[in-house]
Amino acid sequence: MSFRYGVEQERDWNALTDEEFRAIVRAEFEANYPTELRYAPRRLRWHETKDWYLRMAAKGWIAPNWPVEYGGMGLSPAKLLIFHEETERWGIGRYQDHGTLMLGPVLIRWGTEEQRRKYLPDVLACRSIWCQGYSEPGAGSDLASLGTRVVLDGDEFVITGQKIWTTLAQDATHMFLLARTDPGAKKQEGISFLLLDLAQKGVRVRPIRDIAGHEEFCEVFLDEARTHVSNLVGELNRGWTVAKSLLGFERIHIGSPRMPEYGLTVLKRVAEARGVWDDPLFRDKYFALALDVQHLADAYNHFTAIVIRGEPLGQDVSYLKIWATETFQRIADLTVETAGPFAAVKGDVRLNDTTVNVLASFYKARPPTIYGGTNEIQRNILAQQVLGLPRR
Amino acid sequence: MSAAASTPHVSAEPETLALLRHSVAGLARFDGQRIRAWRDRSPGFDRALWREMASQGWFAIPVPETEGGLALGIEAAAIVAEQLGRACLPEPYVMAGFLGPMLLAQSTNEAARRELLPDVLSGETVLAPAWQSADGGISPSTPGVFARPDADGFVLSGESRFVVPAEADIYLALAHDGDGLLVAAVERRDVRMLRQEPGPDGVSTAWLGFQDLRVPKSRLLMSGEAVAARVQAALDHAVIVQSAELCGLMQRALEMTLDYLRTRRQFGAPIGSFQALQHRAVDLFIQQELARHATGTAVRAAANATDCRVLSRAASSAKARAAHAALLIATQSIQLHGAIGFTDEYDLGLYVNRIVRLAASFGNAAEHRRRFAAASAET
Incomplete structure (x- = not known):
């Protein structure tokens, strides 16, 4: 009778105990996720992850964060955390998941019924x-100064x-984007949140090769790209509010200790292979980092407990991102130092009895201090909104 | 078998803990004049205030109810210590109000326990654990005092150092008897004070000499196989509670610094509006938060620990962070204040000096990082 967005959930996940739920998720991941894709040293491409995520889609597990009525798993904060923990634990590579991570929650909160019915089933x-x-x-850190222009042409926005x-x-x-719909208004005021089909002649995508040799991000040129006015999400010129509302639960994931924990295991393997694992100088450095990770986990657990209680996170959660990402960089840097000449070899390196990608952590550790709001911007926010220091 | 489980533990209700925090904050108020007045003066703290602290029941926290205690567990002790840290009190709570009563309450000598505990809990008798050797090692397995058996007890000889409070009424002397450890209660008049060493916070420590000191069986608090693990567990609890005191100290030091950044004006603006200083303040805040959560985790581990290695690892984790964070906040607070932060008349210095002292005692950050490493290898 009611509109069906995705496949039916096989059960009410929240009725299970945490342990039961974790066991089910873990069993699925361990049995079916391709071993060769675990802990990939770079973001995987869709042709690599496709089989796995189509399986997740068929199971109804593609959107663990969405409510059941919209085709998600409808997980409680505690269960959602377990799902993420198991994903990270098994080293499952992400696909381009902004549809489930960002677009779904946006449309569920701000979208029209028509928009939800049009877009969510395809995302699922x-x-x-x-x-x-x-x-x-x-417009990087100063995102509100963005200049992509929109003009109205009949019932279409031209971008x-x-x-x-x-x-x-x-x-x-597809792309969801922020663009300027009122050039006269100040900064945040004239920005709208729009949905755009990329398969059209006004759109050109150019991958950008990064210093690790990967192509994980792109330039997207919009030359009179067109989208129907029904693809405006929320009110006209109120896109900033829509975009900002996403900074909730997701903010905690970027502060998860799993990445630095994994970095430590790689560092340990490199140290053992290089014969310095028992060297007191190395151990001092290693265990200082191990404590940095331990205390990240202690703080992370504090914030996840807040989420599980269903309470809102304060602005102070931003420091998790700073500490997690910079700790991972210090681990990556010590890995390079410990590897000695082997850090001059790209990709998998034969290192005595083991094979390690020495530089994987080094490159993987660079973007996180920049994306999601640079760590410098995070420090500005913490200083002014948590510590109460005056604005300039 | 677990040593850690032998320490009394009852988890207090959240409401009880909130009330406790409130009442400690009410009694322990920062008083710079009082702190300065007691510096480098015998006995270095206020015995009248000590009795008042006792009357609040704070020293009874680690003592079982059967011994007249409150058995509130380490959560409560950590709250007391944190609030005392915020007020920068020189009173030796962790040593004489927590570790001392905890060790005494665990004595297998019932007569001695019954005789000594009531006066300790009322604040009349001040205890000082004398566990550390003159070389300053942080393991209790090698105390500087040796015990040899004697007709009616033991004869102690050797030295103990870094004893707080220096002028206690009774020292709880840790000694090695060749097979294992023992703890004896020794009156101040029977021990030789080799030296009182002044501390940066104005509180001195005792360097004690034991010269063929006869200790009757009646003053032997515990001996035998279980003592080593029991003392280690008690010290680990004390390290965690001391980390909580450091948390209180660093919180206040950072608050003072943030206040200063908000109000001090140069170049026509509050200096706290400068991005370079804002970012440094945030880095100090992060360290403060890590210390808070590391200590919180250790408190919970101690409350639930059934394995002594887990307890030791958690204690070292907390102290390694708390000592590092507190010293960083102390030294950076001086820099962010500028010259005024280095003057004795400005209150920040009292916090700095207290932090320097507590960061160094019971093992500093580097020592606890090494102990954490060793414990991590075992577990």
Whole structure:
């Protein structure tokens, strides 16, 4: 009778105990996720992750964070955390998941019934892949100064401008973006949140090769790209509010200790292979980092407990991102130092009895201090909004 | 078998803990004049205030109810210590109000326990654990005092150092008897004070000499196989509670610094509006939060620990962070204040000096990082 967004959930996950739920998720991941894709040293492309995520879609597990009535798993904060923990524990590679991570929650909160029915089923079935068009060449940390222009032509918005650092846009079919709909208004005031089909002649995607040799982000050139006015989400010129509302639960994941924990295990393997694992100088450095990770986990557990209680997170959660990402960098840097000449070899390195990708952590550790609001911006926010220091 | 489980533990209700925090904060108020007045003066703290603290029941926290205690567990002790830290009190709560009563309450000598505990809990008798050797090692397995058997007890000889409070009424002397450890209660008049060493916070420590000191069986508090693990567990509890005191100290030091950044004006603006200083303040805040959560985790581990290695690892984790964070906040607070932060008349210095002292005692950050490493290898 009611509209069906995705496949039916096989059970009420929240009725299970945490342990039962964890066991089910773990068993599925361990049995079916391709071993060769575990802990990939880079973001995987859609042709690599496709089989896995189509399986997740068929199981109804593609959107663990969405309510059941919209085709998600409808997990409680505690169960959702377990799902993420198991995903990270097994080293499962992400696809371009902005459709489930960002677009779904946005449309469920701000979208029209028509928008939800049009877009959500395709996201759930992986028929559409969404990317996020926020940053521009002239609008990075100062995102509100973005200049992509929109003019109305009949019942269509005509969009011209350039987006950049768009993650895996070459795999995407659609983009949600912020663009300026009122050039006269100040900064945040004239920005709208729009949905755009990328398969049109006004759109050109150019992958950007990074220093690790990967192509994980792109430039997207919009030259009179067109979208129907019904693809405006929320009110006209209120896109900033829509975009900002996403910064809730997701903020905690970027502060998860799993990545630095994994970095430590790689560092340990490198140290053992290099014969310095028992060297007191090395151990001092290693265990200082191990404590940095331990205390990240202690703080992370504090914040997850707040989430599980269903309480809102304060602005102070931003420090988790700073500490997690900078700790991972220190681990990566010590890995390079410990590897000695082996850090001059790219990719998998034969290192005595073991094979390690020495530089994987080094490269993987660079973007997180920049994306999601640079750590410098995070420090500004903490200083002014948590510590109460005056603005300039 | 677990040593850690032998320590009394009852988890207090959240409401009880909130009330406790409130009442400690009410009694323990920062008083710079009082702190300065007691510096480098015998006995270095206020015995009248000590009795008042006792009357609040704080020293009874680690003592079982059967011994007249409150058995509130380490959560409560950590709250007391944190609030005392915020007020920068020189009173030796962790040593004489927590570790001392905890060790005494665990004595297998019932007569001695019955005789000594009531006066300790009332604040009349002040205890000082004398567990550390003159070389300052943080393991209790090698105390500087040796015990040899004697007709009616033991004869102690050797030295104990870094004893707080220096002028206690009774020292709880840790000694090695060749097979294992023992703890004896020794009156101040029977021990030789080799030296009182002044501390940066104005509180001195005792360097004690035991010269063929006869200790009757009646003053032997515990001996035998279980003592080593029991003393280690008690010290680990004390390290965690001391980390909580450091948390209180660093919180206040950072608050003072943030206040200063908000109000001090140069170049026509509050200096706290400068981004370079804002970012440094945030880095100090992060360290403060890590210390808080590391200590909180250790408190919970101690409350639930059934394995002594887990307890030791958690204690070292907390102290390694708390000592590092507190010293960083102390030294950076001086820099962010500028010259005024280095003057004795400005209150920040009292916090700095207290932090320097507590960061160094019971093992500093580097020592606890090494102990954490060793414990991590075992577990």
